[in-house]
Amino acid sequence: MHFCELGDPGELSPSQILIRTEFSGITNGTERHAMLGEFNWNHFPGRHGYQHVGIIEATGNEVEGFNTGERVFYGAYVGHRAWHIVDTENGPPLLITLPDGMDHPYCALFGVAGVGLRCVRRVRVRPAQKVWVVGQGLIGGFAAQAARAYGAHVTVTDIDENRLSLARSCGTHRVLDACDERVFEQLKEGGPYNIVIDGSGYKDLFFDIQEHALLARRGVIGALAVRGETTFDWSMLHQRELSVEVSCHFAVEDLTILRHFVREHIIHIKPVVSHRVSIDEAPDIYTILRDRPAELLGVIF
Template sequence: MMRRIGIEYPQRGQMRLSDIGEPPPLLPTQILIRTCYTGVTNGTERHALLGEHGFTVYPSRHGYQHVGQVEAVGTSVREFQPGDWVFYGQYVGHRGWNVVDVCCTDVQSYSSHLCLRLPEGIDYRLCALFGVAGVAMRAVRRFRVQPAQRAWVAGVGVIGQFAAQAARALGAHVTVTDLQPRRLEVAEACGAHRVINVHEQGMEPLREGAPYDCIIDCSGVPSLLQQIHEMQLLAYKGVIGLVAVRSQTEFPWAMLHGTEASIEVSCHFSLDDLRVLLYFVQQGIIRIEPVVSHVVPIEQAAAVYETLRDHPAELLGVIFDWTQS
């Protein structure tokens, strides 16, 4: 059944299900996708819900993780056909249907249509987290993680979980840190080589594994860059990858000068990142199911957003099921 609803933030701290109407007639290069599952982008959606980091316009819609079936295709479309299962990754918010122009097929650009056909035999529901996993995959590839490197992922929320898995998939020795025991348990179950609860163990175990060739910040802790410098955690010509959303960033210049290192950022994901992600998922190297904490009908979304607003640490991977009536 095609749902005519979408998730909207009418004002700061609130969400509602709104009517999005019927799909328009398709242009020749467009396809119509009926949504079956969507995934919550915890960090981005919480920032938007609370009006943080420049998210100040309401009403607004946020999110970029849809899984569904192609219902119809335009007259010029050859790549997709009705009945195909697809992941769709553009930033359009949670919606019961999507009309997508599939003429832009640049596999390296996040400006492409970002529709990935999903093979038979895969758990389509779990693919609703391909967006956050795709963000992590693009970041790890952009930060040039390589075999035998030492990688440290700071903060293993949803994107941090997949950044750790992606770094391990590319051959790195992976250390993860967090304050939440449950998140660390999930990261360890998914293959992280070292897990450190900095609340209980402090920073010394982290120093013992240094220097790190790649430090991937998925926490957004303002003091992190200063700590990296003071503890000399960054390797010569290493990379600090800033993944967590932030407004401004300050860093000690000497941290990069002596090491000839770099600070880099990454944005969204491409079709090629999704292709690589799908390969690792099919091989069982990247695992999604352990990262999922909640699967709920879309009608219960309000309770999820209350938790996201007030108790975000209780959520990890969240999937909305649109197939239940």
Template sequence: MRYSGLEFIAKGELAFCDLGTPSKLEPTEILLETKYTALTNGTERHAFLSEHGYGGGRFPSRHGYQHIGRVVSTGGEVTQFEPGDWLFYGQYVGHNGWNIINEDALLIKLPVGIDYRYCALFGVAGVALRSVRRMGVSQDDNVWVVGQGPIGHFLAQVARSAGAKITVSDMIDRRLDAAKECGAHIALKANSQKAPEIIKEGRPYDYIYDCCSVESLLSDICDNRLLSHSGTVGLIAVRDQIIYPWSLLHGTEAKIETSCHFDKDDLRVLLFLYEQGYLQIAPMVSHIVTIDEAPQIYKKLADNASDLFGVIFDWTENV
């Protein structure tokens, strides 16, 4: 077990912090030894660089919500888990070598026989799944996902599993290749000359998901009449503020929605989709590295390196 965690000590500066040894468990608590965590690319970059007011510019701070761990011990009244169980833990606590958690927290037990490393990305996949469930994507809906970072990638997969037709766009070939491998019907290079016309040919879209924060997106949707009558614009990416043309929603009787995090039932559905093969994780994983390499990864994150996609930290190395 590692007794350290990751901490943002100043804008753009990462350090390992000492967590000490775990305290005595309360009756309904479990001790979870971290085996893997995963980077939440957008959220952590915003907090790391104080973008969009994220984190309020307060340091030191800890960010992230994707842990895979093994139960070491349990309190005397714990009924849901036992030592040796592998769990996904989705609370916003940062990256820690161990966590003491109430058994009713945001946890799901993982079955034997799956690759636990990839399950570390259940957090960003859970955010995507919740947005699809909340907004009601269904069979034969026409969906455009703008941006193919981790959440946008999984959003496209989950919407496709609901029976929707999926168009995605991004500027990075690696992400578009992963989208196509995972079932996107149309994958467009956003900065290509043909992309705007192809997007218009595919209209109207029942759902347009913003997973990139492009400033002009809402105006572009309105000007090009991309949204269907009573359609939905799902604002998933972080923005400072939202300004939109009145006619975007008025004439179409459309709506803007957003979504936040995920709950236990989302994790239940997510695990089912993953076990059944409706959700793939391996194609979008770009890095599996020891947690000791975290400083290099966060430097890449700050530099907006295009090769970062799905990033998994292995806490089991060199213990």
């Protein structure tokens, strides 16, 4: 991992926006998978990072809806940069304004929070449904918060007591230790679940859901975490009319909804930040991310 000089932004075209970065977020998730070459589209060297908070420094004369001096979140996967040029010519960019009164540094994790919220929307979480979120890393934790925001009764499981404690502090209804030998009994007591969201990538999850009859009829599995080859019994879906949905990244609409929930103190970002450091410490953070990932949750430069 090393720094490189970007130079000056240069002159803007009429449809472009120049953003000067204030904060940049990374997560123990997408960036680690990319660093380890676990995506098919990986190449080295590469730039990774998709969560940027900054100030609009200049706009072209054709730009509408964004003004110089506004603070924004930008969600393009372009790496951690001192500045960004965003082009609006081909449609709305992955960009939203951040009003005064918000805790702006923590908005640098809007990306991963948006990933969790998008999954909740994709699997159609509704009020009074029972939702089980497997894994309380960042995407699982934000999926649990989003499911609760949409009115569901939320159960979560994880093997890490610190993450379970964090889930409790964020208002999760039922928090279960996946290492407890009674965990499937406890899950069955709270089920069956209308929706199971996988935030862990645990390879036997589909078989466990089938063996313990944890999904309600016409229930949905939200396959959110990164997986390799995945095997399940087709009869599991056929007998109960279940479905599997895959969700990835986020859109402007997801970010707009997330901004509302954060402003109303319904979804909480600050508790999941494990490190807030200068960008100069990025090499150390990436070493931890590679070698000791359990030490990190959200990181803000």
